[in-house]
Amino acid sequence: MPFPERNRPARRAAVTGKNVPPLVVFSDLDGTLLDHETYSFEPAQPALDALKTRGVPLILASSKTAAEIADLRGKLGFADCPSIVENGAGILEPADGVGDREEDASVHDRLIATLDALPLRLREHFSGFSDWTLDEVAERTGLSRTDAVRAAARRHSEPGLWWGDEAEREEFIALLAERGITARQGGRYLTLSFGATKADRMREITSRYVSGRKRPVVLALGDAANDVEMLEAADLGVVVANPHAPPLPELDGENAGRIVRTEKPGPEGWNESVLGIIEELDGS
Structure with a gap:
């Protein structure tokens, strides 16, 4: 079992109650639930x-777009759950059988306009999805070209690569912050x-899964810096090993055993951790 025995009493108290699921799982995708190289979740x-x-909800939380997540969420079998899209900039509500709706792109347009207004010496070092052709995104x-079309359908955010040095990166991020943009x-x-x-x-x-004083255990899984706040805010956090990136620094909650790290990478580590937590909750 991945979490210390001493944590169990608090969790047992939290999972009682009619119509409240025992657990709600929030999961990053790339490098966490999806293999870093193949994007497979089979392991x-x-x-799952x-x-x-x-009846445990799985809330996907990713930098991916609504168009990407809607398709993947259906393949995973959790289309009835909301999802966090574009790094938290938006929420994709559960599927209602009506079909996809085109989201307003005005927020993304404003983001790109603000980015383009930065000094050229900084702007030229950031290369985002909107700067690339679909073939370059793929x-x-x-991704396949079809999936690249979904990935490029930005409505709230702009992912990209930084090519400058660290000092320029810090200046770039600071100027964006002055304009209300987080990086x-x-x-x-x-x-x-x-x-x-x-x-x-x-x-x-x-909050949607809380009934009165009854609430589920909240589990979060992720592998990267943009997952840290989510991992630390959850009742239980799992840092999934990613051999393709430097390991995260020690997080608040690791010393107490509230946050643990997997040895296996990606979906293999995800699978082992989630099954261990389910086993523990089933036995409580």
Whole structure:
């Protein structure tokens, strides 16, 4: 079991109550639930099946767009759950059978206009999805061209690559912050957006699963810097090993055993951790 025995009493008290799921899972995608190279979630299928059987909501939390997540969420079998899109800048509500709706792109347009107004000596060092052709998006992400179309359908944020030095990067981020834009480093990309974070959206969505004083255990899984706030705000956090990126620094909650790290990477580590937590909750 991945978490210390001493944590169990608090969790047992939290999961009682009619119509309140015992657990709500918030998960990053790339490098966490999805393999860093292949984007496959197959190794996590046993844990996904266990969540579905127990009626546990799986809330995807990613820098991916609504168009990307809607398709993936359906394949995972959790289309009835909301999702956090574009690094917390938006929420994709559960599917209602009506079909996809075109989202307003005005926020993204304003973001790009603000980015383009920065000094050229800084702007030229940031290369985002909106600067790339669809073929370039496909090549740099490893996605098919069809999936690249979904990835490029930005409505709230702009992921990209930084090519300058660290001092210029800090100046770039500071100037964006003065204009209300946050920059968060993920496993692959530096993502720019206005407003909310994954952790903000996690709190907002968790409130939907609370009934009176009864609330579920909140589990968060992630692998990158843009997951840290979410991991630290959850009841339980799992840092999923990502051999393709430097490890995260020690997080608040690790000493107490509230946050743990996997040894196995990606969906293999995800699967092992989630199954262990389900086993522990089933036995409490």
